[in-house]
Amino acid sequence: MEKRYHHGDLRAALIEVGLRLLAERDVEGVSLREMAREVGVSATSVYRHFPDKAALMRALAREGLDRLAVAQQEAVSGKEGAASFAATGRAYVRFALANPAIFRLIFTSSAQLQATGEIEALRMLRANAAAASSGDAGPEQAENGALRAWSLVHGLAMLMLDGQLPADDRLIDKLIQG
Amino acid sequence: MEKRYHHGDLRAALIEVGLRLLAERDVEGVSLREMAREVGVSATSVYRHFPDKAALMRALAREGLDRLAVAQQEAVSGKEGAASFAATGRAYVRFALANPAIFRLIFTSSAQLQATGEIEALRMLRANAAAASSGDAGPEQAENGALRAWSLVHGLAMLMLDGQLPADDRLIDKLIQG
């Protein structure tokens, strides 16, 4: 028996299932066949919506990036300057800890995510980092400060994900705050 | 015809080939069978030296970690304090850029590398980072400064590897130096 999905429904269902699987296991452990199986559809039908597996994975990365952007936006609301950066940075690291595989997927595939708006989450972090370091002398110092802040937050996330540092909320606060 | 390796020779040859392959492609692209093929030996013979593929990959990570330690040691020679940290940090990032797959492998599998001495490279970076921030008030501030420095350097390496920042030597210097 054939299941009929309204336009876009199977696509959305595949992305939802994909993100759920990525919450449980690593990127390499997620196959196109399994995503189709979980949705309850034949593997073949995926090809009606994505040219190949890579395209589906890119869609997952894009959706993950959107969610990271939302998390940062929620965290930053009503804050300014240094407090704003700290909030964004904390949200960034916490998102990574809560969604390890998705966070990794975002960054390993984001070089291919070129379309407008897809890098919103990254743009926002950079903007906040720039605001945080705007007390510095010139615009170049501010830019350097922003990149340093982004690197700090990104490195913190990665080191905690890889078990090099304890994934401790208070440690995050200490390192980002002061 | 059977090839005879003196004790440890095939082991060393496999590690050498593994690192060479990792210089060309990603971790997932390196198979046990290919490493054996490259050495010129049957896949089966690998099991005389490693219980399974995971053990071989762990050996590759350990060797990579040693090389990272050496690179840092060479970079740091004769320097002190902040200059010492900057040198170590630069060496760390440059190693990552020169050996992307190995650098990633080191960190994704280093949670399992528990034996003494295996974390030498990491210990060294932490020590130098601590030295760099020893001007700070108390020991806790110094520790925080060290972790911040490590995060900064690690994040910089990862962002450059993932194409988020240009892999530019001058940018490395600017962000680590100042």
Place this chain on the structure above:
DNA sequence: TGTACATCAGTGAACGCGCGTTCACTGATGTAC
């Protein structure tokens, strides 16, 4: 110095595996008349 033998690092064939992808197809949907 020569022989017997244990050790153990190699061998090729075979296993089952799940994968991504292609194929020719079917049948429900929604539109045109």
Place this chain on the structure above:
DNA sequence: TGTACATCAGTGAACGCGCGTTCACTGATGTAC
């Protein structure tokens, strides 16, 4: 309102793939007598 038809999202079977690993084996090495 009913019928004809094009569209196209589904289907299951099949493909070739290289993988990690197991098996029973072979034959070179080096030691004990």
